[in-house]
Amino acid sequence: MKKFAKYLPALTWLKSYQDADLKSDTVASIVFTIMVIPQSLAYAMLAGLPAITGLYASILPSILYSLFGTSRSLAVGPVALTSVMTASAVLPFAVSGTEQYATVAILLAFMSGVFLLVLSLLRLGFLTNLLSHPVISGFISASALLIVIGQLKYLLGIQSEGDTLLPLVHSLYLHVNNINLPTFILSLASITSLLLMRRYFATLLKSLGCSAQAIQLFGKSGPVLVVVAATVTVALLSLENMGVSIIGSVPIKPLTLNMEGINWKIVEELLPSAFLISIVGFIGSVSVAQSFAAKRRQDIDPNQELVGLGLANIGSAMCGAFPVTGGFSRTVLNADCGSKSPMTGIISALLILLTLLFLTPLFYYLPKAILASIISISMMQLVSVQDLRNLWRFSKKEASLLIITFSVVMIEGMETGLIVGVILSILCFLWHTSHPHIAIVGRLPGTEHFRNVQRFTVETHPSILTVRIDENLFFANARVFEERLQSLVSQNTAIRHLILMCTAVNMIDASALQSLEKIVDRLADSDVKLHLSEVKGPVMDRLKDSKLLDNLTGQVFITQHQAIQALEDKQTKS
Amino acid sequence: MKKFAKYLPALTWLKSYQDADLKSDTVASIVFTIMVIPQSLAYAMLAGLPAITGLYASILPSILYSLFGTSRSLAVGPVALTSVMTASAVLPFAVSGTEQYATVAILLAFMSGVFLLVLSLLRLGFLTNLLSHPVISGFISASALLIVIGQLKYLLGIQSEGDTLLPLVHSLYLHVNNINLPTFILSLASITSLLLMRRYFATLLKSLGCSAQAIQLFGKSGPVLVVVAATVTVALLSLENMGVSIIGSVPIKPLTLNMEGINWKIVEELLPSAFLISIVGFIGSVSVAQSFAAKRRQDIDPNQELVGLGLANIGSAMCGAFPVTGGFSRTVLNADCGSKSPMTGIISALLILLTLLFLTPLFYYLPKAILASIISISMMQLVSVQDLRNLWRFSKKEASLLIITFSVVMIEGMETGLIVGVILSILCFLWHTSHPHIAIVGRLPGTEHFRNVQRFTVETHPSILTVRIDENLFFANARVFEERLQSLVSQNTAIRHLILMCTAVNMIDASALQSLEKIVDRLADSDVKLHLSEVKGPVMDRLKDSKLLDNLTGQVFITQHQAIQALEDKQTKS
Structure with missing residues (x-):
């Protein structure tokens, strides 16, 4: 039994699971589901897929991780970094919006899943250690900045192409005269209200006389209100006729892996991307899982985490979605909603399934600019100058590593940046040890x-x-x-x-x-x-x-x- | 003055150079020149170039290294490993024997020289440390074996193509019925006599009543006698008419860098090869220099060695030749001939120049099979099973690294093998340190x-x-x-x-x-x-x-x- 529980960690917590736990987890799941939906839609858009795919990516992955992962707190689903890495990996093979694009994204999720399982099987998890702190920091800051710049097309209602700094800026410059005013106003309004909500919503609830429990539960639901308000506004004023881009009608059946569009050449060329997405996703996820585990004196088994996240990605592919991993903001949200066990992952997956089956018409008027606002705000928090400043004081060499990784990601793209960063950190380390005292x-x-x-x-x-x-x-x-x-x-x-x-x-x-x-x-x-x-x-x-x-x-x-x-x-x- | 001597180490030994030194160095140089000529011709052939190019490669490089290198014993010129690496680097760009082939080889020498100087300037010599012992050992054994297999075409007088195991064996198999009997007999005879000479020549000289000094001086001149005997035999019996391949007439003017054949694309594609040839050459050379320096309690400055070898390669390019470095057998020969200072490098370079100007007709009837025999015998000594056995006892993991490098070199080629080996040794080390005690x-x-x-x-x-x-x-x-x-x-x-x-x-x-x-x-x-x-x-x-x-x-x-x-x-x- 104990040995079995090693491979299916859910058995451990299910053993002592009580009726009362189920009740509180159900409440937590309902609130969490409502709040996580806009985020999931936004990240699907970031991956270059129909926003609704973000919901597909939140069903099976979440259930499988709950059963096979070792963290009691981690929430698994679409995450900004892996989503944008997906977009830049898939773009060379297909045009965003086409069936081929979806096919390649699904294949990528499947390959990432297999990679994670292989790493677990061969006990190669140590490879993830090759990403040093300066490299990760530079990579995240630059990626986040690229994501924000990439979102400008939705925020301004214009066209833009490319996934690195120069082409993005160039194409924004070409189209800057075509800014869609209603979209721009909507973006400004939503960014402002999102920022205000984040800062003052809990205070507002308090002054309205809400109980501490309610504030804890709903204090972070500000974005949901903004989304609802924006959707209603668009619907009432028919802003979609004035050039505001909306989600529109959602296909009933999920996307599937169209084997005709796949050949070995694509698989081979996707290998590096799948590998990097797995590793970046894994590192982020384990780091979040560990900080939450520490608070409860729980233990994370990184090798079993590879299994949990690997199955989650294969599950995502089976749902017709893209690579997923454990996300920081998702997990914080989950904890804030009062989640006590991985059961919330299972319940909220079922709730999202129900949403998909019955509530998609509600998203019809959801403007893309709102989703872009949500993404942009959360990404801006990831751009850290403070980190560079601390590092500079600690070690000029490592700070340079951060700057180089940052610059290469901005100019040459995320994957090249990551690879250059890893090679340079290894060389730096070898240089150091090759000049022994x-x-x-x-x-x-x-x-x-x-x-x-x-x-x-x-x-x-x-x-x-x-x-x-x-x-x-x-x-x-x-x-x-x-x-x-x-x-x-x-x-x-x-x-x-x-x-x-x-x-x-x-x-x-x-x-x-x-x-x-x-x-x-x-x-x-x-x-x-x-x-x-x-x-x-x-x-x-x-x-x-x-x-x-x-x-x-x-x-x-x-x-x-x-x-x-x-x-x-x-x-x-x- | 002292600071100046740091950049021109020759000043140090020239300061105390005596007339008596010049006399003994001149004698040493004459003997050394006669003995080193067959080797130099052979290695040029190994590089896929006219054999005579091996003499060009022994003039300026030797002089420049004598002035700028820090070793008092090292002899610089064509060396087996770098020569065969040259061949496999140049082959994708040109057919052996053409002017374009020579042009690319000259370019390669120039690029290697520049690389070495850059490594010295940026103090990046530590990069050479990345080649671990198992990788070097596997690389050398496999390369030596590939070289011997590659020489079979000269030894058997047949055609063969390719520079890795499978194509080589395949093409030998296709032509095995066309073995040229006179060539085969000549090869057998020369290999046998070379082996006998190596073993018994000193004893023979002794029994003939030679002085100890003469034995010391001529004990290793066996190959020269075999070369002379074979050349005379071919000339007398006109074996060249029976299909025995000979050097033939030698062009009077040296090859030069034909800029028309060069474009940036070639330069770019040669970069990795030039880099690897520099590094492999440098490591071998420094290791030889250090063992000789230790015997005399002298000191080697690796950074200045980069300069010496860098200039030697640029000098080689200026002579119309291919990459050179400090060689083990050359250096042993030089020491055995009684060299006391780098002056022998300068004198023998001048003697080789005289040979080129006046004595090339002597090489007309030199059969290629003899040169191939010399190469094969010296290469077989580099294939070390003992090394693998020792390593296996010391560490299974490092022994596997040797086996993998060996296999990849044999099947995929020298450069791929070297790169795979380096990456694996770094990963092994990182694996080790990432599992700290x-x-x-x-x-x-x-x-x-x-x-x-x-x-x-x-x-x-x-x-x-x-x-x-x-x-x-x-x-x-x-x-x-x-x-x-x-x-x-x-x-x-x-x-x-x-x-x-x-x-x-x-x-x-x-x-x-x-x-x-x-x-x-x-x-x-x-x-x-x-x-x-x-x-x-x-x-x-x-x-x-x-x-x-x-x-x-x-x-x-x-x-x-x-x-x-x-x-x-x-x-x-x-």
């Missing part, structure tokens, strides 16, 4: 402690050189280490014994081993013996599997103190 | 020492958890670390204080910092305070530039002992 040490007089000769007054011996390496020994620094030792010895011809003090060496690989073997040989040529001291247990175990110890001209000492004593004795005797 | 530690009773609870009987406190991290904290393990800590705390609700013992943390980056900040927040949510102990000076300096210390819920203790004392006191008081 190497200290010449001596004994603090009267003690058994050894310290850097440059910082302390210590005792040394003219023919014995002790070198402490403050880094793991592996391929990226093996040759540097080789050169540094050779250089130290060639500068000082009195040296007869070189002791490597290995206190800070946690690992040693075959390249470093080879370098050590070369060092032993070369030092022998220079008539210098190489000794080791303070080698850690696991490192010593590795060395025993090699020929280094057989060929070592010197000895291996347990402690540095023993090494110095033994060698000094030998020197005085000879 | 984290130990829960307690106090050894009666001491101030703290050890792993799993290995020692130690004292712990129910509400205090001390965790020691045995790895640097950076992006590749930041999230893993975050998860592990959260998991530890969620498993044990009694914990109120978490101490991170940072003895083995040599660096901390922005991603790890962010994770630490998250951990502080999350632990605060779980009502647990985070403390740090034993933070190293440089790491502490970095932390002071961040907000972590301001937001830290606990304290920073100098030693772990102080931390435990302070917190235990607090616990008993409260």
Whole structure:
């Protein structure tokens, strides 16, 4: 049973699930569903799909994650970043609005799902760690900014194309004279009211005498009111005849994967995008899940999260929708609505299904400008200058990494930016470890402690050189280490014994081993013996599997103190 | 002057250069020149160029390196690996033997030279460290084997095409019935005599009563005798009329860079090859230079080596030749001939120039099968099964890396193999560091020492958890670390204080910092305070530039002992 629960985490919480929980979760689900609908529609639009697809993407994914995910709080569905990544991945293959476009988006969701499952199966979740903080920060800021610029076409009621800075700005510039005034006014009004709602809605409810519970429940429902108000306004004034773009009628059957539009070439070319969408989605999701889990002292299993999110994406493809993941704003909303367990994910999925079946006519007059306003406001919060400022103070190099990632995303696109960022962070790290700190040490007089000769007054011996390496020994620094030792010895011809003090060496690989073997040989040529001291247990175990110890001209000492004593004795005797 | 000598290392050794040195270097140069000529011709053939180009490649490069390189022993010229890499880089652009082929090869030499200079200027020599030992070993074995298979066409006197295993074997199979018997016999004879010469020539000289000095000088001149004997045989028996392929007449003017054949597209597509050839050449060269320098307690400056080799390649392009580097067998030969200084590089370059001007008719009857025999024998020594065996014992993972690199080189080609190898070694390393060793530690009773609870009987406190991290904290393990800590705390609700013992943390980056900040927040949510102990000076300096210390819920203790004392006191008081 316990083993089974590892693969189906829902069993754990279902075991202790009470009637009272069901009641409170149902209330939470109803409020959550109403509030999450505009967001879901908006993100589908961001993905370049009919807005209604956002609801499809909120049914099966949410149910599957509730059953297979390990977070008790995470809400899974369409999310801004993965949606816009979907758009830029699908655009090269089809025109937005066509059946082929939907087909490719569905395929992408399916492939992302499979990727996540494969990563889980091969335990390759660690690959997601390659996205360092500066890269993610630069990536998110730039993507959010690109999204806002991309939404201007809806906010102004004009045409624009492209998914990177220059083409977007260029096409906005070309069409700036065609701004649709009603749309523009509607956008201004909705952005203003959304911002006011966010700031003052809870206060307003309070001054109207609402209970604390009601404020907690409805404090964030401001956007819903704005959406309703805007839809009613458009309907009453027939603004759609004045050029205001609306959702319009919604097809009854969901989109499906049209296999005719798919071939291996498309699958192959979508691979990198599917991979990046999976990884970006996964990292965001796990990070949200963990902050919520921490508050309740719960535990997140990242490998099982890969399964949960993988199945959610396959589920999304089966619903005819696009890639999904666990979202920050969705999850906050869910928690604010009083969700106590993943059951809210299941109930709200069913409520969205009911909405789709019976309430889609209500969305007919929903203006696209409102959805664009919702997107723009939430994206502007993701553009963080403060983050860059903090980073700049902490490390100029890492701040530059952020700036480079930001710029490449803006100019070359999200995927290129991400890849460039990852490569540069790995190179930066390798550069750092390939310039290891190497200290010449001596004994603090009267003690058994050894310290850097440059910082302390210590005792040394003219023919014995002790070198402490403050880094793991592996391929990226093996040759540097080789050169540094050779250089130290060639500068000082009195040296007869070189002791490597290995206190800070946690690992040693075959390249470093080879370098050590070369060092032993070369030092022998220079008539210098190489000794080791303070080698850690696991490192010593590795060395025993090699020929280094057989060929070592010197000895291996347990402690540095023993090494110095033994060698000094030998020197005085000879 | 001293500063100037840094950029022109020749000034250092020229300062103390004596007449006697010049005399001995001249003798060494004459012997070296005679012995190195067959090798140089062979490697030019390997590069797909007229054999005589190998002599062009031995003039300016050798002089420039002697002036600008830091090794006193290294001999620079055509080398097997870079020559065959040249062939596989140039083949997609031109047919071997055409003027266009020579043009692209010359361009490649020029580009490699520029790359090396750029690497030196930007101090990016560390990039060469990315080639780990298993990758280099697999790469060299596979390349050497491919070279030998590629030489079979000359040894058997048949046609074959391709530069990877399958096309090579396939085309050999197609032509196996057309073996040219005289060529085959010549090849067999020369391989046998070369092997015998290598083994017994010194003994033979000794038994003939030669002096030790003469043996030292001529012990390795066996190949020269075989070359002379074979050339004479071919000339006397007119074997060229029986299908034995010979060098033939040599054009008087060297090849030049024909700018008409060059466009930006070629330059762009050659970039990766030029880069890889530079790096592979550089690594091999520096490694040879260092082993020779060690014997004489001299020092090699890798950054200046980039300059020396960079200029050598540009010089090679100016001579109308292909990429060059410092070679192992050339350098051994040079040392055996009694070279005492880089002056031999300059003198032998002049001797080769004289050879080119006046002695090329001597090469007319030189059969290509002999050169192929020389190449094949020296390449077979580079195929090392022993290396794989040692590696397998040391680390299965790194041995697999060798096998993968070997296989990819054989099947997909040298460049792909090298790139796949590099990416995999980086991923392996990142995998390793992203699974850091984290130990829960307690106090050894009666001491101030703290050890792993799993290995020692130690004292712990129910509400205090001390965790020691045995790895640097950076992006590749930041999230893993975050998860592990959260998991530890969620498993044990009694914990109120978490101490991170940072003895083995040599660096901390922005991603790890962010994770630490998250951990502080999350632990605060779980009502647990985070403390740090034993933070190293440089790491502490970095932390002071961040907000972590301001937001830290606990304290920073100098030693772990102080931390435990302070917190235990607090616990008993409260």
